[in-house]
Amino acid sequence: MSGPMACLLDGDAFAASLRQDMAKRVHALSLAGRPLKLVTLLVGDNPASSAYIARKHADCAELGILSEDLRLPAIIDQQRLMAEIARLNADDSVTGFLVQLPLPTHLNEAEALEAVSPAKDIDGLHPINLGRLLAGTPGLLPCTPHAIWKLLTHHDIPLAGRHVTIIGRGALVGRPLAMLLTLKGIDATLTLLNSATPDLADFTRSADVVISAAGVAGLVTASMIRPGATVVGVGISYGADGEMISDIADDVAATAQAVTPRHGSVGAVTRAMLLENLIAIAEAGQALSKGL
Incomplete structure (x- = not known):
C-alpha cells in the first residue's frame, strides 16, 4: 500500500509572488x-x-x-x-x-x-562571478542553482547539516549548485555524482535531498529514494513526440516527502532569479551613485 503523496514544490506560484515583490x-x-x-x-x-x-x-x-x-x-x-x-x-x-x-x-x-x-552578467555564468561563488563571496549568482536554493528554502526544506546529493556535474547547474549549497550559512553536506559513478542509488538512498540535473528521462525512481526525502528534478529530455520528460519518475511522489512537479517549477524560479540579478545590478548602481 502506498503512503500519502508528496508535497509538490510549486515553483510557478512561488515565482509569481517573487515577481510581485520585484x-x-x-x-x-x-x-x-x-x-x-x-x-x-x-x-x-x-x-x-x-x-x-x-x-x-x-x-x-x-x-x-x-x-x-x-x-x-x-x-x-x-x-x-x-x-x-x-x-x-x-x-x-x-x-x-x-x-x-x-x-x-x-x-x-x-x-x-x-x-x-x-557587471552585466545576469546569467551569473562569467568566470569571475563563478569564482566569487567559489571563494565564498558571491555576487551575481548563477540562476538555476539560485532558483533551486530559493525553492527549497521557500518550502522550509532544511539544508544545514543535511545530506544533499546532486546528480550531474555540469557547469550550468551541478558544480555551481554544489558551491552554493556548501556556503557558510547554508551548510549542506554535499555528494556530487556524475556519469562515471557506478551505482547512483547507493548514494541517493542515504540523501535527505536529491537533485537531478542529468537530463535522462525517468532516471530517479522510487527505489532510489528513502522515504521522507525531498527530490528536485532539474534535468529534462524530450520524447519522440517532443514531450518534455523529467529526470524524476512519476513513482517518486509516493515515496518522497516533497518533489517538484513533472513539468515546470524550477524553470519559473530560474527566470525570476534572472530578473533578481538584473534588479540587483540596477540597485547597486543606484547605491554607488548616491555614494558619489
Whole structure:
C-alpha cells in the first residue's frame, strides 16, 4: 500500500509572488530615474531557446522592464558574435544581458560567456562571478542553482547539516549548485555524482535531498529514494513526440516527502532569479551613485 503523496514544490506560484515583490523594486528604480533594460542574444532559431526567451520577455513586460530580443543568424562567425557582445557591454542603456545557450556548434560558448561584462552578467555564468561563488563571496549568482536554493528554502526544506546529493556535474547547474549549497550559512553536506559513478542509488538512498540535473528521462525512481526525502528534478529530455520528460519518475511522489512537479517549477524560479540579478545590478548602481 502506498503512503500519502508528496508535497509538490510549486515553483510557478512561488515565482509569481517573487515577481510581485520585484515589480515594486522596479517601480522604485524607475521613479529614481534608473529604468531597467534586459537584452537577450539568440544565435539561430532553436525552438526551445526561442520559447524560453519569449517567457523571459513576458516576465519583463509584467514587471515594467524594457527588454530587447536580439536575434543573429546561425551562420555568423565568432568575430561577429564577439562584436555584438562588446557593443552590449558598452551600451549604458543596457542594464544586463545574456547569451542564450546552446550556441551553434561552430561557435565557442566559453569565449562568448567570458566576453560578457561580469557587471552585466545576469546569467551569473562569467568566470569571475563563478569564482566569487567559489571563494565564498558571491555576487551575481548563477540562476538555476539560485532558483533551486530559493525553492527549497521557500518550502522550509532544511539544508544545514543535511545530506544533499546532486546528480550531474555540469557547469550550468551541478558544480555551481554544489558551491552554493556548501556556503557558510547554508551548510549542506554535499555528494556530487556524475556519469562515471557506478551505482547512483547507493548514494541517493542515504540523501535527505536529491537533485537531478542529468537530463535522462525517468532516471530517479522510487527505489532510489528513502522515504521522507525531498527530490528536485532539474534535468529534462524530450520524447519522440517532443514531450518534455523529467529526470524524476512519476513513482517518486509516493515515496518522497516533497518533489517538484513533472513539468515546470524550477524553470519559473530560474527566470525570476534572472530578473533578481538584473534588479540587483540596477540597485547597486543606484547605491554607488548616491555614494558619489
